[in-house]
Amino acid sequence: MTTTPLNFQQMILRLLDYWQAQGCLIWQPYNVQVGAGTMNPATILRVLGPEPWNVAYIEPSIRPDDGRFGENPNRMQQHYQLQVILKPDPGNPIELYLNSLAAIGISQREHDIRFVEDNWQSPALGAWGLGWEVWLDGQEITQYTYFQQAGGLDLNPVSVEITYGLDRIALALQGKNSVWEMAYGAGVSYGDALLQAEIEHCQYYFDVADVDALKNIYDTYEREALRCLDAGLVAPAHDYNLKCSQLFNVLDTRGAIGVTERAAYFGRMRRVAHRVSTAYVEQRQQLEYPLAEKGARDQGPEARQEDSAPGTWSLEPGTLSPADGDTFVLEIGSEELPHGDLTSALEQLRAAVPALLDAARLAHGPIRVQGTPRRLAVIVEGLAARSADVESAVKGPPADRAFDANGQPTQAAAGFARSRGLSVDDLTVVEEGGKRYVSAVVREAGRPSLEALAERLPDLIAGIKFEKSMRWNATNVSYSRPLRWLLALHGPALVPFTYAGVVSDRVTYGLRPFGSPAIVVPDADAYLPALAEATIVLDSDDRRAAIAAGAEALARSVHGSIPADPALLDEVTNLVERPTPLLGSFEERFLALPPMALVAVMRKHQRYFPIYQGERLLPHFVAVRNGDAEHLDIVRDGNEHVIRARFADAAFFYDKDIKRGLAEFVPALGKLTFQTALGSMLDKTRRLEQLVPVVAEMLGLNDAERATADRAAALAKADLATSMVIEMTSLQGKMGGHYALRGGESAGVATAIAEQYDAVSSTRPALALAVADRLDSLAGLFAAGLGPKGSNDPFGLRRAALQLIENLTAHQQRFDLRAGLDAAGALLPVAWGDKPRAEALAFIAGRLEGVLREAGYPASVVKAVVAENAQDPSAAGLAASALAEATRSPDWPALLNAYARCVRITRSLPETYPLRPDELAVAEERALLDALLAAEAEKDGRVATFVAALRRLEPAITRLFEAVLIMDEDPAVRENRLALLQRVAGLAAGVADLSGLEGF
């Protein structure tokens, strides 16, 4: 097709026409600035409650921090969305979507259209859903979501939300280098229409907006929203929440909101959103759901369970039957599964299918479980046509009641026999526990495989668990993504069952790029050939190998190679049904950017394989298309366009950043709030500058190391104010390291900065900085009363504590966290004291227990060592290791018992008695005293030392208890003996608390 592509407005009108024809209400953009069409009440409110709602509308969407002053080819503070809501799911929403693309001239056959996992959530709206980014030749053009929750409320029915990025679609359609060059309509370009305002809005958002004034307005608008809610006004309250959201976005872009303050704003917006949503739901209920009459009324909540029970099929006479030993195949067809879900589901099925067949008593041959993003397939060779027969004995009434005095069967015997389908002649008498009963041997005959399978397959599917699962239709069954078809054949016969509203059939579907043609499969053995014919590569291993080989060959063609990257290879393997690798290139000039940024963009954002020549990155990449090689040039062009835009974005930021030295970004940290009570990131920097020397001292760094750590502390957070990190948060620290080195700092300083967020530091200065940073956060947030509550950990303190533990442990570095926290606490702008210290330590202890448990130590051992070593994670680790080893030694029970006797007899005593060695007259007493004094002299807090000592003490203890009565009548004697044992019991203090160990 070489017709003139549609201009922007024609494309829009064509799409609106298309969705109108699909029965959608055509709505208007909202008259409040919103970040997305989702926030329009036509989505965020209408998805609530049971009423059907199908709508499509354009939404100019404002995202201030996407502003690039008009310098990026496809990234702007304003982009146009087409928002479509289908409620309930019509059953074929992806097909409707793909047809809409065809309606504007985007054929699947000419492009690579991909569904890449993307689970959308809006913390400000209390909303989330599962779905995908839809990629067109590598470019994200649509966000496609099954909306699960909004305003904190579960959605029932679920809505399908399709959000088109119209600008990017038009860009691909028109084949222009930048949106600004696109034809908008009426002879006017997109740039003519929008560029100047784009630049100005960026200037306003980044440089001009009055932060304090807008914060005040935020507060006022929030109050208005709450006043509206108090008056029962849903729509005006929602408007104000949207205005708050926009203000927040502006403040954020202006750099006025810190990571921790952000959480507080989200919480405020979410609370309003929740009240709005709840009020809306109540309102619709009071209005008696006026729209329920207009559409699919029977899709209401009552219908939810209608299809989820098995067995709604009945086996018709004349249905084809399997022969014994015929192949069985099950294909679970769905919309595109996420990478991780596909892997996990295959593993689960590999375990579950044999178990199912065993339970069904179906004999079988080899089992294969394979899959692609759209299908999970189970192929069982040589499956029996019937399940095996089985016999079992059933106990009946007592023999004396079953037979009368003449030995004739009574009514009781006859009834029992009848209830089991037997005659009284089949009954025997058995004796059990001295009593005699009637017994019958019941034979359960094998059943046809179709029946047995039909009964169990729904549970097989229901048994697959996903990390995140979703509902999509009235059955409210959960699965990773909507389950759309079930193919189940045993030999030529259909295995009839229903799951999640889908009725099993003998149909599978071909590749999306070919239009997903329906393929009728006559019998199970025809399944694999049918897929092969459809050029679908069912086996992940085959796909993986094909991608690896193809990518490597393409890399060689430009004299490069692709480093092993199993994680990326696995992911790409799971994104396609038929992989076709292609080589793309980008301009050499982008190689001036830090490779970490280029690679991050290629791997993380685009799932491209970067190509190296030795250590050097080449201006090429391998992308993998889902489909064949037809029109591969269009796909390559598209992908190259995308990476160009992305790199242009990175270059924009990088060039901006390197105009200034890293140290020059430090003052800007004053605008980044760390947390309201704890001040800005600049305040945190100032604290780190004081805390790092203290920590360095505690860690025993030498002078050179200290100097390095001190300098790193001063620069550590600076990169948070750089554009590169504001844009790609994942590069924080790393970019700082890069900029530091580029700016002439020493390698040691750069390393410490680069590694500050890593779990394990590679140098001691880096360790000092990382530890100090974590201590400041933990002390600060606990002091501010913001420790994690329940599973709510908005400030990431779990991670901070875990990294502290891991880092100190990796360095085998003893460290007193109490002293460290106190040092951090003394620098805080909020009050520090016993309560926050105790809370912080208890919190760290909890994480430490978890770490040690995960390392495989028994719970009792972990508890024992943490009780005494929580303040020193590295020591606790060693202690756990030693104690665990000790508990496995053959003499451990005896050792523990001896020690436990000392503890048990002394632990209730009201006081600690003074030991008077001279008065210990008995030899056993003196022997124990000698052993005790030796042990006390050796004591170093290590478990190994303690156990070694105990091993020497044990005979003395045992003998003492055998030789004397501790609780002598003479108080002086008794108390001196108790004093001796108290001293023995005290040996474990600071080492481990053994009282929880088994055998104590």
Added chain:
Amino acid sequence: MTTTPLNFQQMILRLLDYWQAQGCLIWQPYNVQVGAGTMNPATILRVLGPEPWNVAYIEPSIRPDDGRFGENPNRMQQHYQLQVILKPDPGNPIELYLNSLAAIGISQREHDIRFVEDNWQSPALGAWGLGWEVWLDGQEITQYTYFQQAGGLDLNPVSVEITYGLDRIALALQGKNSVWEMAYGAGVSYGDALLQAEIEHCQYYFDVADVDALKNIYDTYEREALRCLDAGLVAPAHDYNLKCSQLFNVLDTRGAIGVTERAAYFGRMRRVAHRVSTAYVEQRQQLEYPLAEKGARDQGPEARQEDSAPGTWSLEPGTLSPADGDTFVLEIGSEELPHGDLTSALEQLRAAVPALLDAARLAHGPIRVQGTPRRLAVIVEGLAARSADVESAVKGPPADRAFDANGQPTQAAAGFARSRGLSVDDLTVVEEGGKRYVSAVVREAGRPSLEALAERLPDLIAGIKFEKSMRWNATNVSYSRPLRWLLALHGPALVPFTYAGVVSDRVTYGLRPFGSPAIVVPDADAYLPALAEATIVLDSDDRRAAIAAGAEALARSVHGSIPADPALLDEVTNLVERPTPLLGSFEERFLALPPMALVAVMRKHQRYFPIYQGERLLPHFVAVRNGDAEHLDIVRDGNEHVIRARFADAAFFYDKDIKRGLAEFVPALGKLTFQTALGSMLDKTRRLEQLVPVVAEMLGLNDAERATADRAAALAKADLATSMVIEMTSLQGKMGGHYALRGGESAGVATAIAEQYDAVSSTRPALALAVADRLDSLAGLFAAGLGPKGSNDPFGLRRAALQLIENLTAHQQRFDLRAGLDAAGALLPVAWGDKPRAEALAFIAGRLEGVLREAGYPASVVKAVVAENAQDPSAAGLAASALAEATRSPDWPALLNAYARCVRITRSLPETYPLRPDELAVAEERALLDALLAAEAEKDGRVATFVAALRRLEPAITRLFEAVLIMDEDPAVRENRLALLQRVAGLAAGVADLSGLEGF
């Protein structure tokens, strides 16, 4: 056509398709709440500057005070506009518009589509234009404007702005009783989609919004707008101005903005709008007008004068020629002229055409000038085919230079003769002022009428002046509305000329309802028959008579009659080309409303004739369609629907108001700001309660009158807080009177309230209230430094002063404004004193001069009496009358001269000398003394008294000057005589200052 009407969204998409096909950019609604699509930058900014711009877009428009809680059938706080901008004017915008209606199924043939003058302006945007409301069967469905100015800047080119009221169009199209019942699309009704939010927004705007908080936000947003402007950011500044506008609207709806405070807000918004517009224009210039290349570049400002000069036609050989005495016809075809413009243009042409023909020396018979809204026609019978010849003498060089000594003509004579197209033989010699010159008789031959007319007709049209005129195309010629065609025929011949870019032709156009078919007119005599054939009634008198007769007949059919209403009849006559009256009805229940409200709605809003039976209003009306009777039922239905909605609106307000007594509205006046410095309307009320008794005393009211005035003062402003008056401001005072009477107040109180805003009061209590109200406003605003500046009179003080003058004069009530202002000033919350008093008095004096001048008094007389009577308008009027009469009497010169002699001889004296009567020895002295003493005894400040006295004094004065030397050598004698004349000169003090009169 009985096809299913389009639903709302189909209608919208159809219209967008239509305008896309006309070359419009299809734009999106704005993401800031706006009151109209005009405020979208795609209009209000893009109309600035020379670049072409054609755009269409939907705009959900928010007008909080139109909110009716969903209870009105077609009035809502949100309505949907389709906004179309055509820049420059394509030449046929109305036809494009009418075709767009046809595209959605609204045929002109089935409906009454009318263009009713409506001159749009937005004080907040500094924008205005001329145009119409378009009526569909009486319903306003579109605002159609030729945009003349925006942001205070002249627009060049002018833009055509077409603003569709989509909801009302859909309502008519779908034939539903209320918008809520309309089909929106996808099986969803308009009410399903919008009603609940409508109700809630109304509640927010009317009852919930936090006034103080929103006022603060207004201030902040204004500051942000100004900061944006300082940074050169046009679009963000505009956004903030829009947000201010919306906040203002909410505050206004909340009743938080007084009449005078409103002006201040408008001023603030307008200043920002002006800066935004100016910055935008500069920006486009700096960008070198990127859109200028895309469209009609040659329509730029340089082209503006290209067509306005006459004579771009050349008379081709072979063109038809008129015969002598053939009829001449000129038809100036335009888009619909406003009522007043049509009347005025006809009057002007009636004067100008004979003058034109005389100047052109074209003999002619009877002249008729007639017209309809779309055409002005001049028909001249018996017009000469050539203008008359004329001879004139031209003076040449002096005879002695023209002829040499031999009497032979010199080069000078030859040159002169040649320059006049004569030979030297034609020269004669004439004598003038004792000198002899050569002279020639020049004959100017008559010219063909076509030439003479072609030369003068452009000036004829240009000479028509309108109260408001507009530009529309690149010629920038001004006219009442766009001039679209010119028919000019003399006999069979075309009179060729061009005006405003229109080339004269022999084509006229038929009725709009018939599609304005082109009608070729072969010769001038065929013009009237052609119009008759097209059923156009050219003569206003004919139309007026037809309407009056038809309306009366319809009224009789329901046993009613129509009171004489010449103003309305004239207006309706000028709204149609072919009148067809129709009878409409409304529900009896609406008759429960005050007739003044019903009649105001019918007359003012709808131009319907109300029907009475005696004093009683009947539930019927007569509307007049432009067109024939075909489908008259549809037109009637439409009109009845409109009046029902309007009355429902009135009923909504009335019912709301009468739930409370009038006095109960008084506290709400506290929320209506009168003016910031002067407090609320409640504060004004409190002042009036104190001021009215003082004024009543000054006016000499009796006790009963005073009691009435006092009570009226307490209630006077209460109706400003009633819904009825908030909605229909023109009913202020009148509604208050109605509510007062309804609430049991006396008729006197009700009258005083009802008449408070009238120029003339009918009772003395009403006079007291009206005078006190004006005094409070004048004193207050001058004290606050807010007196009118230049032509800027935001608080209507000119009107206040004029009404004060008119009312006091009508009552022949003497009143000392100085004392009145002081009484008012003493009650103000701001400082009162000499300066504001002097300014206020000077301002009133200025108005008084104007009033007296308009009454026909000579300027010198007015000046003379105002100089001494400014503080008492009624007295000044009488004085002016008397003085003017006096000046016209035959002896006045003598009287004035005598008096002037006294003044002139004394006015430079340094002191006033004591008069010593006993020392006046001369008889003439004594005679004057006697006359003086008599005059002083009679003096009462009246001019008549003074003139009578002067008449008696004059002989004595004259004789004294004849008899003695005033400036006697003896100082005692001299000073005593001067003292006598000083006393005479002083007689005019407080009466008039005669020194400016002619002859003084």
